[in-house]
Structure formats: C-alpha cells, structure tokens
Amino acid sequence: MSQQNRSTTNLLRGTLAIGAVGVVAAFLKAGPERFWANWLLWFVLLFTVGVGSLFIVALEHLVNAKWSVPIRRIPERIATLLIPVVPIGLLAIGALPVLFPGTRPEALHNKILAGKAFWLSLPFVSVRTVIVLALLILGLVVLVGGSLKQDQTKDPAFNIRARKFAPAFMAIFALAITLVAFDWISGLTPEWYSDIFGVYLFAGAFLGGLAATSLAVLHLKDQDRLEGVRKDHLYNLGGFLFAFTVFWSYIGFAQYMLMWYANLPDEVIYFQTRLTGGWHVVTVMLAFLHFVMPFFALVTRDAKGDGSRLRRVAYLMLAAHILDIYWLIFPILPGGPHFSWPEASFALLFLSGAILWVRGALQKGEDMPVGDPFLKEGLEFRL
Amino acid sequence: MSSGKSFAVLGLFDTPDALMGAIPQVGAKKLGALEAYTPYPLHGIDDALERRRSPLGGMVLVMGILGAITAFGFEYWISAIDYPIVTGGKAPSSWEAFVPIMFEVTVLFATFTAGLGMLLLLNKLPFFGHPVLSSDAIKAITRDRFALAIESEGEGFDTEAAKAALLAAGATQIEVLPEPDRGPFLTSDYILRVAGGIFAACVVAGLAMYGAVKLFPVLPPMSHMEDQPRLNAQKADPFFKDGFGMRMPVAGTVARGYLPLGVASQDEAASLVNPLPSSPQVLAAGKKIFHNRCELCHGALGNGVPTLTAAYGAKPANLQAQQFRDYPDGKIFWVITMGKNAMPSHAADLTETQRWEVVHYVRALQRAQNATDEDVKEAGAR
Numbered sequence: 001m002s003q004q005n006r007s008t009t010n011l012l013r014g015t016l017a018i019g020a021v022g023v024v025a026a027f028l029k030a031g032p033e034r035f036w037a038n039w040l041l042w043f044v045l046l047f048t049v050g051v052g053s054l055f056i057v058a059l060e061h062l063v064n065a066k067w068s069v070p071i072r073r074i075p076e077r078i079a080t081l082l083i084p085v086v087p088i089g090l091l092a093i094g095a096l097p098v099l100f101p102g103t104r105p106e107a108l109h110n111k112i113l114a115g116k117a118f119w120l121s122l123p124f125v126s127v128r129t130v131i132v133l134a135l136l137i138l139g140l141v142v143l144v145g146g147s148l149k150q151d152q153t154k155d156p157a158f159n160i161r162a163r164k165f166a167p168a169f170m171a172i173f174a175l176a177i178t179l180v181a182f183d184w185i186s187g188l189t190p191e192w193y194s195d196i197f198g199v200y201l202f203a204g205a206f207l208g209g210l211a212a213t214s215l216a217v218l219h220l221k222d223q224d225r226l227e228g229v230r231k232d233h234l235y236n237l238g239g240f241l242f243a244f245t246v247f248w249s250y251i252g253f254a255q256y257m258l259m260w261y262a263n264l265p266d267e268v269i270y271f272q273t274r275l276t277g278g279w280h281v282v283t284v285m286l287a288f289l290h291f292v293m294p295f296f297a298l299v300t301r302d303a304k305g306d307g308s309r310l311r312r313v314a315y316l317m318l319a320a321h322i323l324d325i326y327w328l329i330f331p332i333l334p335g336g337p338h339f340s341w342p343e344a345s346f347a348l349l350f351l352s353g354a355i356l357w358v359r360g361a362l363q364k365g366e367d368m369p370v371g372d373p374f375l376k377e378g379l380e381f382r383l
Numbered sequence: 384m385s386s387g388k389s390f391a392v393l394g395l396f397d398t399p400d401a402l403m404g405a406i407p408q409v410g411a412k413k414l415g416a417l418e419a420y421t422p423y424p425l426h427g428i429d430d431a432l433e434r435r436r437s438p439l440g441g442m443v444l445v446m447g448i449l450g451a452i453t454a455f456g457f458e459y460w461i462s463a464i465d466y467p468i469v470t471g472g473k474a475p476s477s478w479e480a481f482v483p484i485m486f487e488v489t490v491l492f493a494t495f496t497a498g499l500g501m502l503l504l505l506n507k508l509p510f511f512g513h514p515v516l517s518s519d520a521i522k523a524i525t526r527d528r529f530a531l532a533i534e535s536e537g538e539g540f541d542t543e544a545a546k547a548a549l550l551a552a553g554a555t556q557i558e559v560l561p562e563p564d565r566g567p568f569l570t571s572d573y574i575l576r577v578a579g580g581i582f583a584a585c586v587v588a589g590l591a592m593y594g595a596v597k598l599f600p601v602l603p604p605m606s607h608m609e610d611q612p613r614l615n616a617q618k619a620d621p622f623f624k625d626g627f628g629m630r631m632p633v634a635g636t637v638a639r640g641y642l643p644l645g646v647a648s649q650d651e652a653a654s655l656v657n658p659l660p661s662s663p664q665v666l667a668a669g670k671k672i673f674h675n676r677c678e679l680c681h682g683a684l685g686n687g688v689p690t691l692t693a694a695y696g697a698k699p700a701n702l703q704a705q706q707f708r709d710y711p712d713g714k715i716f717w718v719i720t721m722g723k724n725a726m727p728s729h730a731a732d733l734t735e736t737q738r739w740e741v742v743h744y745v746r747a748l749q750r751a752q753n754a755t756d757e758d759v760k761e762a763g764a765r
Contacts, residue, residue, distance in 0.1 A: 382427060
C-alpha cells in the first residue's frame, strides 16, 4: 500500500471517528425520531448498494455474460457490504417502535391498520428482516465466496453451479428488495400503499450498485490493476447506467401519475407531503439529479465509453441515490426537510465506514476472476 | 463494361485477418474510397476504414426532442388554450397528463427518423442493384470470403493501379466492377405509370366496395348499428307478453331520490315550506339553474319578456305580476315540478333541492324588481 493510500485511510478513519461522535450526540440530543430516520436511511442505502452489486453478479451468471467476467470481481467485492448491513439492519429494529405506526398499540384502533396488524407487528417485521438478510448472506456465500475460491482451484464447476443458483437468487432478490421496500420504507406510512414500490427501490438499488461498480472499476483502472479492461467494458457499464436512469424515472413517474390521476386521499397524501413546502424543492432536485442530468450526460455514444464522464455520472448517481432514499424516508419527520449536524454526522460515519470497507474488500482475492474459464473471452470483448 | 469506366475494383481475401491487414496497406495509396464487404460484422473494421461517425444518432436525438416539444405544444394548446375542459378536477394545463403522449410522440419521431433517415438519407434508397450485388464475387462474399473494394471517386480513378495495390496487399482474386447503368430515376414515363397504377387500384377497390355493399347488404353476423338487440324506451317489444318495451315500476315502490310530494294539486301544494335557507350559496345555485332553464321563456328578470317571444307561440307567465308575487313558495315549486299550460315538468331534470333553489331565486327576483325604500336601506346597510 502506497504512502498516499495510507494517508487516505487515516483520513477516512478520522472522519469515521468524528461521525461516530456526532452519531452518539445525535442519539442523546436530536431525539429518537431523527436518530432512527437517519439510521434507516443508511441501512437502506448500504443495503441497496450491496444488494444491487450482488444482483449485477447474479445477472451476469444468469445470462451467462462473457463481457463482464474481467470486472466481475468488483461488484462481488462491493456486495460484501451486505456483511456490515446485517448488524446495521438488526439494530434498525430499534426504529420500529419509534417510527412505524403499525407497531404501536394504537394501530389496533385504526381501521386500515387493524387488518394488517400482524403483518406490521414488531416481531413479524423483525423475523422477515432476519430471513431476508440470512437469504442474502447465503447468496453472497454461494456467488462471491465460490468465485473467490475459484481463484485457487480454477475449477470451472463453479460457473455451472453459479448459473444454476442464479435463477434461485433472482427469486430471493425479488423477495428481499420488495420486503425491505415494503417493511422499511412503505411501512413508515402504512395507510399508503403502492404495488410498484418494490420495483421502484429495485431500480434505485441497481443504479446504486452500478454506480459503485463503475467508480471502483475506474479506481482500479487508474492503479493499472485491471489490465485489459477497455473502453468497450466501460461502455457497457455506461449503457446500463443510462438505461436504468430511464427505468427509474419511468417507474417513479408511473407511480406518481396514477395516484395523481385517481386523486384518492389515502394515496395522494404521500405525494402531497412531497410536493408542498420545502419538499417540493427536493422532489424537483431529485428528478433533475436522478434523471435529467445523467440522461443527457450519457445520451451520446462517446459519453458512455468515456472514463472521466462515467466517473462524474457515477458520483452524481450515488449522490442522487442517497437523495432518493432521503426523499423516501425523511418526509415522515414533521416540519420540512431536515439537514443539519445529525445528518452530516451520519453521512460521515457511514460513508467513511463504507468506503473503508470497500477499500479493504478491493484487496481481497485477485483483481480479476483468474479461475474463470471465460476470462479470456471477456477480455477479448469488443463492441 | 458499358462505359469503359469502372465503379470499383474488388479484391477477395481468405481470412478476416488478411482483410484487416490489407486495409492500411491499400488505404495508404489513396487510390479511392475504401469499402469492405464481409459475410459477418468484423470488430474494429469501422475504425480501420476510418469511417466517419454516423450522423444518425444526432438526428434521432434532435427529432426525439422535437417530438416531445411537439406533443407538449399540441396538448397544451388543445387542453389549456383552445378548449380548456376540467377533467377529473385537474387543471386544464396539468403537465402530468401530457407526459405519456409526449413519450409516445418522442418515440415515434425518433424511430421514424432512425428508420427513414437510415434508408433514405444515408443508404440513399431507392437505389436498386448495387454493383457488388451483380458481381461474380457476391456468392463468395456472402459465404466465406472477405472483400475489399477501392471505389472510384471521379475521373482520375486508376483501375490498373487499384488492381495492383490489392494484389500487393494479398488479394487472392480481383474483379473490376463496371459503372452501373443508372438512368434518370423520375422520368415522365415512370411518373405516369405509377400515377396510372394508383388510379387503377383506386377504381378497382372503389368498384369492388360498391358492388359488395350493393349486392351483399348487411348479412349476419354484421348488422347496422341502429339494430341492437335491446329494449328501447317508448317502443313496442315482443319480449314481454303485453308487448310493451318499458316496464311499470313494481307496485308500492318509488325510485331513489323521488319521494312523493304528498300533495295532489297546486292548491294543496301551497302548504309546502321551502326547506332551504335563503343563503348566498342557495341563491347562486338557483340563479345558475334559472339562467340555464327558465330564462329562455320567462326572461332574465322573470318578467315574461324572453328572447323566444317571436319564435314561440305561447305567452310565458310574467313572474313579476301581482298574482305570482302573492303565490306561496309551494305553488311555484308545484309548477316547476308538474309544469303548467305549455310549460313542461322539470322534475326529471332538477332534483327537489334544485327546484327549491330556483324558488328562492324567483323570490329574490320578485323582491329586487319591486323593491321598497326599506329594501334599499337594508341592502345599503349590508
């Protein structure tokens, strides 16, 4: 590890410590609602980036993609974020009695909530979360652990095993992301419901995973650790990012337009809070940062393969993804958008922690899956 | 060779690598435009041939944006400017409702530009029979050989030098393609034949339609739209034994919202009391209904001087007359409900509440037209 790397690591440890102090202070001073809303934001964010990366790995196995074999190790390593997400998610159960109306005893007197009382109750939500996290760790062990082991064994049987496991993982993934979306975000406003909500979170998660993957690929390319990964590979990552900005906005807008048209009080209240006062500004910003800017930044053919452009768009996309989760969770706190020292401390703690974790993960195993028989074919990939 | 000039010199290579290797060698001699014909796409050949980037992407982007703007403009003009209609309680200029159409038109413009732009502008269709298609080498090219062509770019094309260059680069076979015989495309004869053909097709199709409709009128399962298997109001129908299409209500029932008045004549109706307060809202509602339904005959002031006098034989009542000013509310209500003389019943069009609203408004009209000093003082005090 070079001198510069070491000083960056020390810097990140410093910001991590400052963030941790701020988070403890937030727990003591800022009130439980605000603390747990922040906690939830970072739980969902790290979960979506981790699970989005794991989805990329599984998708590549599922469709037997060859082009992505040289860069497959990167989403595999980012997917290990799911390991710290397990304790973060288990601690988030502390948020249930504070923020989730369905877990409170008053819920039984609410006509709508009484019917969903068991589903929304604290024990059942916790059990579901544990099951979801356990299933994802299983996926991580099979797909990522197996791939790391293949570096030594060079056993092509892993590819066949992964290809067989990938369809099952897709079912696990769909269940996991839908349950997290419904339980941990939609559950904040249990009278409101949207069938497409899981897909909306999936679109954001895939974009988050792609953006993180693109950044890590470019980072390793700068260090000359990905010999043979070329513009053509970057182009595919850029193309995916481009396509899924459209998918995200399509899902988001379709959900909004149907509710706007029907104008039913239960449904439209969700957008009413987000389209009035300070939240209106955030909503417009989200549409710009999450769709308009990345769309036009990547629309041309040259832009998709351009490393420096891709890096900027990936940073933008990650920021927009954070804003998206913020926009989903924070309107439950009264009094407009909150952003102050508690939010900044949480961002410092979890961002530094996640970057440190991923930097550590980027040292694991070989930089490319050298045991994969399709590696050479992937390196020869041309558009 | 028809004109002695050649369109291109074609050199065949056995492997893609041989072709790719030959491209820079031949290209360096700058004898003419280079073009490659291969049985399947070769990676990197675009760069090797130094093809300029296709302008199609830019065209599609511009036309796509234009499509979005066009759709938005059309919808905005129709919905918000030309004929604003409030639908579902939404503002006529709601952009949300425009988005799906904007999306569709964007895709429409973009795909049409991509398809037609590629075919007509860039591939220069209609252009039948590219010379390479008539070459001897075409079979080999579509099977397992890779051809490199040096195409003539004008007068100075040196066929022999091109042949030599291709052979030097390792071509296994050489073919010289003659300049195709390309007459002018839109001759008067051609236009006449196309127009005549279209005309003949129209005549045939028209006659066929006419004959079909004339000779074979509507046969089942087709039918005219007016013949529908259902009961029609006020029409006989063989479905029921008594032959009536319309049915009587079940004995002892009333339709929802139509409770019987409980009075049998206009004089008895005098006992009915207006259940509504004379509030500004009620008067505004009554004014609207009066304006829509009563004013045409009774006049805007209720004085029986309407717009329809000349066209309509019967003389409408002057509601300002002493007789009607002395009417109790219930008697006016009765007339609106049952009709009187030439005036039809409005019971089917107006709910009971609406009729009482009109009564209030008629009272207000009568008071306004016969105002006393006290009324004026009271109005001034407000």
